[in-house]
Amino acid sequence: MLQDRLSGVVSSLQSSWDSSSKEQRWAIGAVAGATGCALIARLFSSGSSSHKRKPSTWELTGGSIARDSVAKEFKQYSASYGADGTGTGITDRERTVQLVDVFYSLVTDIYEWGWGQSFHFSPKLPHKSWEGSEAAHEARIATVLQAKPGDKILDCGCGVGGPMRTISAVSGAHVVGITINDYQVQRAVRHNQKQGLGPLTSVVRGDFTQMPFEAKSFDGAYAIEATCHAPKLEAVYGEIFRVLKPGATFVSYEWVSTPKYNPNNPEHVRIMDEINFGNGLPEMRSWKDAEEAGKKVGFELVWSINLATSSVVCGPWYHRLSKLTYMHHINHCIVSFFDFLRLTPKGMKEVHMMLVRVARSLIAGGESDTFTPMQMLVFRKPAK
Helix, strand or coil: CCCHHHHHHHHHHHHHHCCCCCCHHHHHHHHHHHHHHHHHHHHHCCCHHHHHCCCCCHHHHCCCCHHHHHHHHHHHHHHCEECCCCCCCCCCHHHHHHHHHHHHHHHHHHHHHHHHCCCCCCCCCCCCCCHHHHHHHHHHHHEEEEEEECEEEECCCCCCCCCHCCCCHHHCCEEEECCCCCCHHHHHHHHHHHHCCCCHEEEECCCCCCCCCCCEEEEEEEEEECCCCCCCCCHHHHHHHHHHHEEEEEEEEEEEEECCCCCCCCCHHHHHHHHHHHCCCCCCCCCHHHHHHHCCCCCCEEEEEECCCCCCCCCCCHHHHHHHHHHHHHHHHHHHHHCCCCCCCCCHHHHHHHHHHHHHHHHHHHHCEEEEEEEEEEEECCCC
């Protein structure tokens, strides 16, 4: 039995300790202390090479939000959503853009710290790491867009630029990213420069429903799990349509409910409500809503497919969350400890708990196949 073996090991160690000299005990203590310090440093540090540096635990911030305002902003953000189980989402849709900006100020450091620089999910490719699967999910877009050197491609809702760096690198095209959040602009520019992608990337702050770009100025566009934040899909799709050249393609990975979602099933509604709240979404649209929104603004729908279920050999996207469940709780203990010591802004503990809870709902949505974060929609702007 494992318990008996552990007891034997402990007894052996205790016997060795009892028979050791004072000098030996000092040596053992020094080694144990050094090892403990190393483990703690590894746990609390960024754990990344300088060119891919993420925030360490004590560097977690509220992004563009002042340190002493994090708790207040999170309280106001929470109050902006309807009651769980009602399917309400954000009660005042006119505040959606502002709330999304607040949301990403609150979570960007935590996302980078606990997930990485690409704020999206991906199917798990056989015999490939999650990082490899993530990169392939991004590179697929470059292929569908047929992006090439000399092209100018729009990344609509670019976050801190993880996908932008992959797509520009594999295609040679220049990728222009737009995000509503100023802190994300700073992080994206920093990462782009550190990783040598500066010449092929640029990032601007702006509302993707009112973009500061000239009409017919892009050779292609994409959005990865981003346009779900728009107050209305037609608003952001319409802007993308405006800035694309005739004949250009737009690819989106959309967060949507699937045909298996039942609005009369309280559990389904609860799952969607928690996903909306924990991810800054105004509401959850269906896959059909997304298809129709593109058509309404003038796009031709070329292709619509749920990448979560399209391949029988790929592993579920939510397994990465499932495998990290124990780390979510460990990380929350760390954040709570730093909160107790006042090394992180007041309110950061509550923000992290929101993300821990929504991870469970995302897994439930994936397991029940009522939700997908990767309905791939391929639209084309008519050539004439």
